[in-house]
Amino acid sequence: MEWNELSVTTTNEAIDAVVNILMENGAGGVQIDDSEGLEKVKVITYFPSKLGLVELIPELEEKIKKLNNFGLNPGEAKVTLTNLQDDAWVDLWKKYYHPVRLTKYLTIVPSWEEYQKEQEDEILIRLDPGRAFGTGTHPTTQLALQALETSVRGNESMIDVGTGSGVLSIAARHFGVDKVYAYDIDDNAVTAAKENFALNPISNNIEVKPNNLLEGIHKNVDIIVANILAEIIVPLIPQAKSNLKDSGIFITSGIINDKKELILTELEQNGFVVDEILNKKDWYSIIAHKPVKGDV
Numbered sequence: 001m002e003w004n005e006l007s008v009t010t011t012n013e014a015i016d017a018v019v020n021i022l023m024e025n026g027a028g029g030v031q032i033d034d035s036e037g038l039e040k041v042k043v044i045t046y047f048p049s050k051l052g053l054v055e056l057i058p059e060l061e062e063k064i065k066k067l068n069n070f071g072l073n074p075g076e077a078k079v080t081l082t083n084l085q086d087d088a089w090v091d092l093w094k095k096y097y098h099p100v101r102l103t104k105y106l107t108i109v110p111s112w113e114e115y116q117k118e119q120e121d122e123i124l125i126r127l128d129p130g131r132a133f134g135t136g137t138h139p140t141t142q143l144a145l146q147a148l149e150t151s152v153r154g155n156e157s158m159i160d161v162g163t164g165s166g167v168l169s170i171a172a173r174h175f176g177v178d179k180v181y182a183y184d185i186d187d188n189a190v191t192a193a194k195e196n197f198a199l200n201p202i203s204n205n206i207e208v209k210p211n212n213l214l215e216g217i218h219k220n221v222d223i224i225v226a227n228i229l230a231e232i233i234v235p236l237i238p239q240a241k242s243n244l245k246d247s248g249i250f251i252t253s254g255i256i257n258d259k260k261e262l263i264l265t266e267l268e269q270n271g272f273v274v275d276e277i278l279n280k281k282d283w284y285s286i287i288a289h290k291p292v293k294g295d296v
Contacts, residue, residue: 004047005082008060011075012038014067018074019043019138020256020282021063024229025056030138031097039075046084053081100137102145106171108137111199123174126199127165128192143278143285144227144253145171150276151249151287152176156222159183159243161213161236166193166203168225173202181219183211214239225251230259237270246292249275253285260284 006027010018012034019030027045034041047053057079064077099109101118109115111128148168154176160169163182172180180203184190190210197203211217213236224240226233233252240250250272255263260277263286267274272288279285 003084006045007080008043009076009078011073012041014072014074017067125170127196139280139283140254143280147251147285147287158223159221161226162228163193164189166196169206170200170203180206182208185212219243223249227253230255237266244290248290250288255284257282
């Protein structure tokens with residue numbers, strides 16, 4: 001398969017806003033290249049070439065230039081597109097992806113790098129993001145990990161919707177979840193997740209399959225986690241409710257600031273009780289639960 005590298009030239013102060021714009025247009029992860037200085041930073045992501053991104057470039061440039069209206073200097077705001085063969089994509093990704101500590105105990109380590117624990121109780125998750133982009137470094141993934149870490153009590157069953165590289169499923173096993181079912185609509189993501197589960201022995205009992213959200217899935221689990229775009233969370237909400245036990249926990253992440261109220265409204269209209277809202281920069285994660293009948 002051929003891939004397109006989409007690169008945005010901007011400034012250091014506008015990085016987060018540019019990343020948000022890319023995420024809203026379907027990017028699942030980015031690389032930051034500041035080797036040319038803070039006024040000429042490149043934000044880089046990848047899309048399958050079949051998506052036809054040429055038409056998207058003027059729209060992206062316009063949105064990025066409008067960051068001036070919010071007091072941010074977008075710099076050049078130049079968007080470029082480069083066609084890559086699969087091998088070139090993999091090599092470029094490795095150039096930017098390095099070990100990163102995400103929580104007090106959790107560190108993501110690329111599969112090709114040597115890494116020594118900095119403390120005895122440090123948890124290492126080895127990942128090769130492949131084409132799934134789920135490196136664990138974006139605020140949406142960090143929020144989902146934080147929500148999982150605070151919600152898991154031990155021995156639960158869990159569904160991971162839109163598993164990507166499988167990072168949330170692997171983390172859940174480390175946190176104490178007993179059984180994990182992982183789904184993704186993208187066959188590349190399913191392949192990447194399987195490879196990453198093989199890199200982490202604790203994940204040997206995770207079931208991963210291609211599936212569109214939870215269509216046709218009938219489980220009765222304790223936790224459902226979904227780190228996906230808000231627009232995709234909306235149709236997932238009633239599906240999640242039918243797959244959760246009473247008092248089961250529903251964790252959603254990938255919610256940009258202006259979509260937060262939409263998701264909160266949809267959750268409440270579907271009978272969920274919101275327990276906690278986590279925030280990092282412009283992104284939100286929501287922890288809700290399915291109430292027992294009569295428990296409102």
